[in-house]
Amino acid sequence: MAIEVHGVSKRFGTFTALDYVNVTVEDGALTALLGPSGSGKSTLLRIIAGLESPDTGSVVIGDREVTAEPARRRGVGFVFQHYAPFKHMTVYDNVAFGLTVRHEPKAAVRERVHELLSLVRLDGLAKRYPAQLSGGQLQRMALARALAPKPDVLLLDEPFGALDAQVRGELREWLRRLHEEIHVTTIFVTHDQEEAMDVAQQIVVMNAGRIEQAGTPHDLYEHPSNEFVMSFIGPVNRLGDALLRPHDIQILPYPDSSTVEALVRRVVHLGFEVRVELTLPDGRDIWAQVTRETAAELELAEGQILAARLPAPRVFA
Amino acid sequence: MSSSEAAAIGPAGAANGGVALPPGASSRWSDSTGAARTRRLSLRFVALLYLLALLGAPVAMIFYRTFEHGIAPAWNAVTQPNAVHAFWLSVELVAIVVPLNTAAGIGIALLMERGRMRGRSLLGLIVDLPFAISPVVVGLALLLVYGRTGWFGNWLAAHGIQVIFSVPGMVLATAFVSLPFVARETIPVLHELGTDSEQAAATLGASSWQTFWRVTLPAIRWGVVYGVVLTTARALGEFGAVSIVSGRIEGQTQTLPLYVQDRFENFDTTGAYAAAVVLALLAFATLATMSLLAKRTSRDTVV
Amino acid sequence: MSPGSASQQALTPLPTRRRGSLAGDRLRRYGGGALGRGLLGVYLSVLVLLPLAALLASAAKGGPSAFWQSVSSPEAVAALKLTLIVSAIVVVINALFGTLIAWVLVRDEFPGKQIVNALIDLPFALPTIVAGLVLLALYGKGGPAGIDITFTRAAVGLALLFVTLPFVVRSVQPVLIELDRSMEEAASSLGASAWTVFWRIVLPNLTPAILSGVALSFARALGEFGSIVLISGNLPFKTEVGAVYIFNQVENENVSGAAAVSVVLLLCALAVLAAMAWLSRRGSRHVL
Numbered sequence: 001m002a003i004e005v006h007g008v009s010k011r012f013g014t015f016t017a018l019d020y021v022n023v024t025v026e027d028g029a030l031t032a033l034l035g036p037s038g039s040g041k042s043t044l045l046r047i048i049a050g051l052e053s054p055d056t057g058s059v060v061i062g063d064r065e066v067t068a069e070p071a072r073r074r075g076v077g078f079v080f081q082h083y084a085p086f087k088h089m090t091v092y093d094n095v096a097f098g099l100t101v102r103h104e105p106k107a108a109v110r111e112r113v114h115e116l117l118s119l120v121r122l123d124g125l126a127k128r129y130p131a132q133l134s135g136g137q138l139q140r141m142a143l144a145r146a147l148a149p150k151p152d153v154l155l156l157d158e159p160f161g162a163l164d165a166q167v168r169g170e171l172r173e174w175l176r177r178l179h180e181e182i183h184v185t186t187i188f189v190t191h192d193q194e195e196a197m198d199v200a201q202q203i204v205v206m207n208a209g210r211i212e213q214a215g216t217p218h219d220l221y222e223h224p225s226n227e228f229v230m231s232f233i234g235p236v237n238r239l240g241d242a243l244l245r246p247h248d249i250q251i252l253p254y255p256d257s258s259t260v261e262a263l264v265r266r267v268v269h270l271g272f273e274v275r276v277e278l279t280l281p282d283g284r285d286i287w288a289q290v291t292r293e294t295a296a297e298l299e300l301a302e303g304q305i306l307a308a309r310l311p312a313p314r315v316f317a
Numbered sequence: 318m319s320s321s322e323a324a325a326i327g328p329a330g331a332a333n334g335g336v337a338l339p340p341g342a343s344s345r346w347s348d349s350t351g352a353a354r355t356r357r358l359s360l361r362f363v364a365l366l367y368l369l370a371l372l373g374a375p376v377a378m379i380f381y382r383t384f385e386h387g388i389a390p391a392w393n394a395v396t397q398p399n400a401v402h403a404f405w406l407s408v409e410l411v412a413i414v415v416p417l418n419t420a421a422g423i424g425i426a427l428l429m430e431r432g433r434m435r436g437r438s439l440l441g442l443i444v445d446l447p448f449a450i451s452p453v454v455v456g457l458a459l460l461l462v463y464g465r466t467g468w469f470g471n472w473l474a475a476h477g478i479q480v481i482f483s484v485p486g487m488v489l490a491t492a493f494v495s496l497p498f499v500a501r502e503t504i505p506v507l508h509e510l511g512t513d514s515e516q517a518a519a520t521l522g523a524s525s526w527q528t529f530w531r532v533t534l535p536a537i538r539w540g541v542v543y544g545v546v547l548t549t550a551r552a553l554g555e556f557g558a559v560s561i562v563s564g565r566i567e568g569q570t571q572t573l574p575l576y577v578q579d580r581f582e583n584f585d586t587t588g589a590y591a592a593a594v595v596l597a598l599l600a601f602a603t604l605a606t607m608s609l610l611a612k613r614t615s616r617d618t619v620v
Numbered sequence: 621m622s623p624g625s626a627s628q629q630a631l632t633p634l635p636t637r638r639r640g641s642l643a644g645d646r647l648r649r650y651g652g653g654a655l656g657r658g659l660l661g662v663y664l665s666v667l668v669l670l671p672l673a674a675l676l677a678s679a680a681k682g683g684p685s686a687f688w689q690s691v692s693s694p695e696a697v698a699a700l701k702l703t704l705i706v707s708a709i710v711v712v713i714n715a716l717f718g719t720l721i722a723w724v725l726v727r728d729e730f731p732g733k734q735i736v737n738a739l740i741d742l743p744f745a746l747p748t749i750v751a752g753l754v755l756l757a758l759y760g761k762g763g764p765a766g767i768d769i770t771f772t773r774a775a776v777g778l779a780l781l782f783v784t785l786p787f788v789v790r791s792v793q794p795v796l797i798e799l800d801r802s803m804e805e806a807a808s809s810l811g812a813s814a815w816t817v818f819w820r821i822v823l824p825n826l827t828p829a830i831l832s833g834v835a836l837s838f839a840r841a842l843g844e845f846g847s848i849v850l851i852s853g854n855l856p857f858k859t860e861v862g863a864v865y866i867f868n869q870v871e872n873e874n875v876s877g878a879a880a881v882s883v884v885l886l887l888c889a890l891a892v893l894a895a896m897a898w899l900s901r902r903g904s905r906h907v908l
Contacts, residue, residue: 084513098521449889451843458671554747556846600745
């Protein structure tokens with residue numbers, strides 16, 4: 001189901017967490033709320049879920065205005081940052097909770113729980129307690145629990161934040177596949193731009209309680225609508241007011257009319273990618289990203305003077 | 318529940334004085350030097366001697382005094398009709414007060430930890446008050462409201478309700494002094510629990526009632542039980558407040574602690590010691606339950 | 621998501637609704653609703669608030685001069701003075717031995733430690749009248765200790781030491797368990813002696829806990845009754861403490877005099893607890 005957020009503001013004391021925010025998420029989309037900490041992304045997610053109430057504005061899920069509805073009647077599945085497992089219940093009882101509070105028949109509950117446990121690959125662990133699970137398993141249990149009552153929308157708060165790098169990579173991939181499989185409208189919060197680009201179909205970039213830009217990962221990268229989005233998504237060089245991407249800087253062996261001189265200050269080999277730190281004639285430092293092959297062809301070395309072709313810089317008002 | 322932490326210390330910590338440390342972390346405090354060893358043994362000796370003189374020996378003494386002429390005199394003393402009546406009256410008070418204070422304590426803890434800011438400090442003060450008030454003052458304060466010349470004295474008398482010098486007054490006195498325990502033990506557990514799991518229950522469709530019974534209460538149960546044990550011990554042993562409001566009528570409003578005093582002051586030391594031993598045994602049972610619970614709670618949090 | 625949704629500023633701003641009502645939700649959700657809160661309010665009023673109000677009213681009934689007269693009668697002054705002095709001595713001893721016992725229970729290891737640890741709470745579990753009787757059995761007339769402390773001020777102190785024993789121990793113990801040993805190791809590696817480590821590193825970290833235990837002991841000692849009744853003989857001007865004085869005044873139908881002295885005792889205890897709250901707030905700032 002589609003989610004619409006209209007004119008939502010929220011203050012905590014003197015701190016403005018959300019400042020008149022409008023967002024629309026299409027039915028079935030997998031969307032990331034991306035922003036630095038304190039940008040209001042978690043607050044927005046919690047307002048959609050009904051865990052916080054907005055000072056102004058409204059939330060619509062599908063065709064239902066739910067602003068005044070308590071969380072339990074919104075039909076949302078919520079995965080908490082630290083999973084919020086019910087520690088005194090087994091994995092089975094955790095997943096079954098949303099069904100048993102609705103007094104579903106026992107047989108139906110059992111069937112649904114086992115279906116979900118196999119979906120999240122926790123089949124054999126139904127009788128375990130949360131304390132006996134790893135972080136990744138807890139995460140998947142939390143997801144199964146949220147999905148059990150067949151929510152209209154699935155909300156995840158920093159779903160990969162508390163996991164180590166390798167598990168995080170696996171779960172990202174897995175969340176994307178899961179979404180392809182069940183197609184529930186999904187929003188997840190993250191502060192990691194790479195994670196957002198990797199997993200989401202749509203990204204909403206937030207900063208200081210406002211929405212900076214919303215669009216596909218490609219859109220945001222290629223056509224950032226402001227300086228914040230450009231510098232938050234992908235690396236940038238800053239030349240005065242102008243921003244340019246390091247991989248858009250070409251390094252050539254010989255100068256021509258479109259190049260400037262550049263002194264190679266440092267060459268850093270990062271596997272396939274090589275990071276070249278340069279000083280321009282006016283004394284400003286920038287860095288360029290080139291491939292290993294290019295670096296080898298140019299025989300890059302510190303102290304060398306080369307020609308750099310800068311792309312048309314982007315200037316945001 | 319600090320005893321839980323101390324009780325939870327495992328053999329891993331044994332070598333360096335009871336706290337589990339990473340291997341090789343301690344050298345200064347181990348027995349490696351003679352001076353450290355002497356220091357440690359003398360500290361231990363002084364501490365244990367103090368405990369023995371203040372606690373161990375006196376308590377052992379009363380058991381010795383009670384049973385020095387065998388079990389029969391002690392048994393006869395505690396099976397006197399007045400002793401039996403006093404015992405059951407104490408049990409009755411516990412049976413009324415503990416459920417009341419458990420419900421109130423959980424309610425207070427929920428309001429303190431999950432409620433609005435406003436009024437919270439007042440509630441906190443009310444919960445702490447019984448710690449700051451002498452039991453005698455509690456008894457006096459109750460007398461001033463419910464006694465013959467108290468605020469409600471005429472009204473109560475006109476309706477034939479007797480509070481002071483009867484069970485209702487003793488219930489009030491006992492409930493007042495044992496009010497804080499459940500709340501005090503439950504508040505930190507609720508705080509530790511946080512609101513995440515309750516919010517998770519709400520997003521899964523649970524009503525407030527379902528959330529309380531299925532998520533919150535099971536999660537805080539050991540804290541509540543610990544508070545209940547403390548409440549029971551306090552209710553069973555309350556003396557000062559009950560002494561004032563009960564009138565100490567033999568065979569009627571005399572609880573077991575009041576019976577102990579009565580026997581002692583009437584030079585029936587056998588009766589006093591025997592009844593005191595019954596209360597002491599109940600206290601030991603309380604302690605045993607407390608350390609079992611402490612292990613239980615520490616295991617719950619560790620696993 | 622439609623592109624440009626961020627700029628749907630044209631939508632009508634909705635009226636403010638349910639501002640700050642989440643706390644209210646929670647209250648309703650977890651507080652058992654208005655009925656539960658109402659019942660709790662009645663319970664606390666009947667049990668605590670009304671009686672205390674009546675106490676204050678009774679103490680204030682005759683005006684300031686009557687209050688002063690009740691409080692400054694020689695017997696009342698003697699009782700209050702004895703209570704304060706003995707309580708002060710008792711908490712100093714508690715601070716010393718409580719810290720020592722906590723130290724031994726945390727840092728030492730010996731057979732039976734678990735049992736000793738559990739027994740520390742005995743004074744909390746044991747009815748106060750039994751506590752008094754127990755001390756009498758050992759240190760009273762004809763006891764095997766060969767001394768007789770009945771009807772002396774030392775007996776009052778001993779009874780108070782007994783009933784307040786757990787406070788400092790139980791407040792210091794968890795702090796000592798949590799105390800980061802690497803601090804002490806750092807100090808040792810810098811050349812500090814064991815004594816210096818204790819004095820400069822351990823003790824400052826324990827001070828807030830010791831003070832909080834001391835404050836609780838003091839508040840408890842001020843109002844103690846049951847454990848003192850049998851052992852002290854309740855001799856006016858000699859062994860009669862505040863709570864016993866109040867009790868005797870109630871027995872003699874001097875209710876307003878009893879109420880006045882009660883208020884003084886209560887204010888002392890509240891002042892101590894307030895000081896503790898203030899100190900612990902300062903202490904936590906120091907720790908953070």
